[in-house]
Amino acid sequence: MEKFELLQPKGLREAVLALAEGDADRSTMVLAGGQDLLTEMKEHLAEPSLVVDISGLPQLAGIGEVKDGSIRLGANATIAQIAGHPRLRADLPILTEAADSIASPQIRSVATLGGNLNQRPRCWYYRNEEAFCLKKGGSVCYAAEGMNKYNAILGGGPSYIVHPSDMAPALIALDARVQLVGPDGDREVALADYYTLPSDGPMTSETVRANGEIVVDVIVPPQPQGLRSTYLKFKERESYDWALASVALAVVMDGGVVRHARMSLGGVAPKPWTVDVQGVLAGRPVNDETVAKVADLALDGAKALAHNGYKIPLTRGLIARAFQQLS
Numbered sequence: 001m002e003k004f005e006l007l008q009p010k011g012l013r014e015a016v017l018a019l020a021e022g023d024a025d026r027s028t029m030v031l032a033g034g035q036d037l038l039t040e041m042k043e044h045l046a047e048p049s050l051v052v053d054i055s056g057l058p059q060l061a062g063i064g065e066v067k068d069g070s071i072r073l074g075a076n077a078t079i080a081q082i083a084g085h086p087r088l089r090a091d092l093p094i095l096t097e098a099a100d101s102i103a104s105p106q107i108r109s110v111a112t113l114g115g116n117l118n119q120r121p122r123c124w125y126y127r128n129e130e131a132f133c134l135k136k137g138g139s140v141c142y143a144a145e146g147m148n149k150y151n152a153i154l155g156g157g158p159s160y161i162v163h164p165s166d167m168a169p170a171l172i173a174l175d176a177r178v179q180l181v182g183p184d185g186d187r188e189v190a191l192a193d194y195y196t197l198p199s200d201g202p203m204t205s206e207t208v209r210a211n212g213e214i215v216v217d218v219i220v221p222p223q224p225q226g227l228r229s230t231y232l233k234f235k236e237r238e239s240y241d242w243a244l245a246s247v248a249l250a251v252v253m254d255g256g257v258v259r260h261a262r263m264s265l266g267g268v269a270p271k272p273w274t275v276d277v278q279g280v281l282a283g284r285p286v287n288d289e290t291v292a293k294v295a296d297l298a299l300d301g302a303k304a305l306a307h308n309g310y311k312i313p314l315t316r317g318l319i320a321r322a323f324q325q326l327s
């Protein structure tokens, strides 16, 4: 790891001003729980000269209800706090199931929501310090022709990374929004619109987060009455692992037909893959025919690389299982 300076700012303003100085070239970076950033620094994937430690900022802490019935999840809420929150477990199991599926108890107790949403991609080549791949500013995506068992089947090209966050698809299925604070003020972005594809550019980023901006919290709006939700994740091994594929599904059934449905997929694309299923499902029952239509829609345009074709039937199977569980 290279030497760096550590700033522990007294307030959010000091943090964003310090970050703005070197955010564009990643010479200044935000540190929350450190579970991704410190690994990146040890492996020379990130080499900031200044690290801004936001873990002590009170504005980013906590989980609570807002006046209009929305739920506010502070960016520094840990994954363990989300997993263990009784109201979330009762009303929005999609969030606690996603949180439960992440890493190990030790990691969940320090990893934060903000860090989870902003963690860098998974790809053997991106994570290998010896490979100067497209994602790191090189000219070749080695995964396209190389070891691509874990890479994207949707939305890939010219880079085939996958976005690894489990919290992001679950929150997108609840129509959550992120609140950002930066040197020029604050703004709110739908989480579904927060992520970008490699083809959107720039290649070295996965989000629309601007220089100096910090995610302060995530707002989950009030959900339609009768909402049922689940997060299903398939991993290669029983212990901690990232998703090979995952499905976040939230539905409201009314008299045997679907009234509301939102779905997002994880582990299959360079960003959480939101599928607009409302049109295919609204007013229709959940049966083999409608579930097959949803899976067709979700996988429309899917393109397997040499070693990841298994993700297509795997995702179909997870979609079917999620509907089976909720209908």
Ligand SMILES: Cc1cc2nc3c(=O)[nH]c(=O)nc-3n(C[C@H](O)[C@H](O)[C@H](O)COP(=O)(O)OP(=O)(O)OC[C@H]3O[C@@H](n4cnc5c(N)ncnc54)[C@H](O)[C@@H]3O)c2cc1C
Pocket (backbone or CB within 6 Å): 029, 030, 031, 032, 033, 034, 035, 036, 037, 038, 075, 076, 079, 101, 102, 103, 104, 107, 110, 111, 112, 113, 114, 115, 116, 117, 118, 119, 120, 164, 165, 166, 167, 213, 214, 215, 216, 240, 241, 242, 243
């Ligand atoms: C062994 C292992 C297994 C894992 N398994 C999973 C898994 O199954 N599923 C999963 O989803 N994740 C998994 N992770 C990733 C882990 O959940 C995330 O790395 C973690 O949530 C990051 O949180 P952190 O607070 O430690 O972030 P940090 O490491 O501090 O930061 C991560 C990134 O986010 C940026 N960042 C942090 N907070 C903010 C903010 N508020 N605003 C803007 N940018 C910010 C940082 O600059 C950095 O680039 C795993 C990690 C490990 C080490």
